[in-house]
Amino acid sequence: MEKNELASSFGAAAAAYAEHRPDYAPAAVRWALGPAPGPRVLDLGAGTGKLTATLVTLGLDVTAVEPDPAMLAELRRTLPGARARPGSAEAIPLPDASVDAVLAGNALHWFDLAVAGPEIARVLAPGGILAGLWNVVDDRVGWVAGLARAGGSAVIGPRDTPTGWRAETAEALHTARFGSPARAEFPHGQRRTADSLVAALATRAGVLVMPPRERADTLGRIRAFLAGEPETADGEFTLPMLTCVLRGHRGYPSRMDDEETRREFGDSVNMTAKQLDDWLKTDESKAAGQHKDSESIGHKSGRHIVEILRKKKDDLSGDDLAHMRKVVGYVHRHLAQRPSGDVKDTTWRHSLMNWGHDPLG
Numbered sequence: 001m002e003k004n005e006l007a008s009s010f011g012a013a014a015a016a017y018a019e020h021r022p023d024y025a026p027a028a029v030r031w032a033l034g035p036a037p038g039p040r041v042l043d044l045g046a047g048t049g050k051l052t053a054t055l056v057t058l059g060l061d062v063t064a065v066e067p068d069p070a071m072l073a074e075l076r077r078t079l080p081g082a083r084a085r086p087g088s089a090e091a092i093p094l095p096d097a098s099v100d101a102v103l104a105g106n107a108l109h110w111f112d113l114a115v116a117g118p119e120i121a122r123v124l125a126p127g128g129i130l131a132g133l134w135n136v137v138d139d140r141v142g143w144v145a146g147l148a149r150a151g152g153s154a155v156i157g158p159r160d161t162p163t164g165w166r167a168e169t170a171e172a173l174h175t176a177r178f179g180s181p182a183r184a185e186f187p188h189g190q191r192r193t194a195d196s197l198v199a200a201l202a203t204r205a206g207v208l209v210m211p212p213r214e215r216a217d218t219l220g221r222i223r224a225f226l227a228g229e230p231e232t233a234d235g236e237f238t239l240p241m242l243t244c245v246l247r248g249h250r251g252y253p254s255r256m257d258d259e260e261t262r263r264e265f266g267d268s269v270n271m272t273a274k275q276l277d278d279w280l281k282t283d284e285s286k287a288a289g290q291h292k293d294s295e296s297i298g299h300k301s302g303r304h305i306v307e308i309l310r311k312k313k314d315d316l317s318g319d320d321l322a323h324m325r326k327v328v329g330y331v332h333r334h335l336a337q338r339p340s341g342d343v344k345d346t347t348w349r350h351s352l353m354n355w356g357h358d359p360l361g
Contacts, residue, residue, distance in 0.1 A: 018048035020200035028243035032131035038100035045107030049075035089116035108132030154206030178248025269356035273309035288350035298354030
């Protein structure tokens, strides 16, 4: 099963997700935010707003970003006062250095961190933090371990238990270039009945993508298990859980960060200043990309790239370096969306060239 297919499966069950998925332990959220330099928080991959609601309750300045239209609509319905925008971890619709913390609730594993890492770093203020939070079931409790066996890995996967979570996320923030992460686990629980627990498990990605017969068989097996356990057979019970947190620190700008930015920019921009300047004068260049007023965002970016390419290394400003990081993220993201067939005269290629990268160069 493709990761993208699993990640995009939730929209069809947005209302059930909002009703049955748990919130996050408040102590875990407070710990995640502990070293943040300010109150501006981005809930990235916000889903239906489970984490957003906790952040709002804590009195923070919250922006929620979610790529799935159905999930975003549910978030806006349940939290009508929240600031919520369409977007993804790989293309965050916020300005540079505009938030003090980026949090992702049960979402970080869906991100393409090679692309999302630079994007997250771009929107973080100096000293900002990135934290992933996951709700996992506590399979140290006997009946919960039995539930995991009854449901199978599509229902309770390796990342959904404490030991599995530690192994599955071991390299997550290293991949995103946020250094050695800090980890913490916080007791949590959710009041459930057998029926509502089955409904919650039915919103897991692995279940949502099952063929109907397999889904019915799997959920029936779980119902039978719960009916046979004294803890879950009758009435309400607490599902034992943990909220697990992985927290990385972007740190303050340093010479090493700048050197890395220059290196990655050099790898991403394969057009010379003259080549790019000549290209930007063409009608094809001016027509490509998303337009703001009379000039597209990419065309304006290209003019800044020409200025950067003509500067000496020691003359680069903070704004230049920030734009270079943005260029790296854009080029990586756009290359991953290459259309099939001949791309020579496509808008896809023309947009990339506005950002200084010719895929045929």
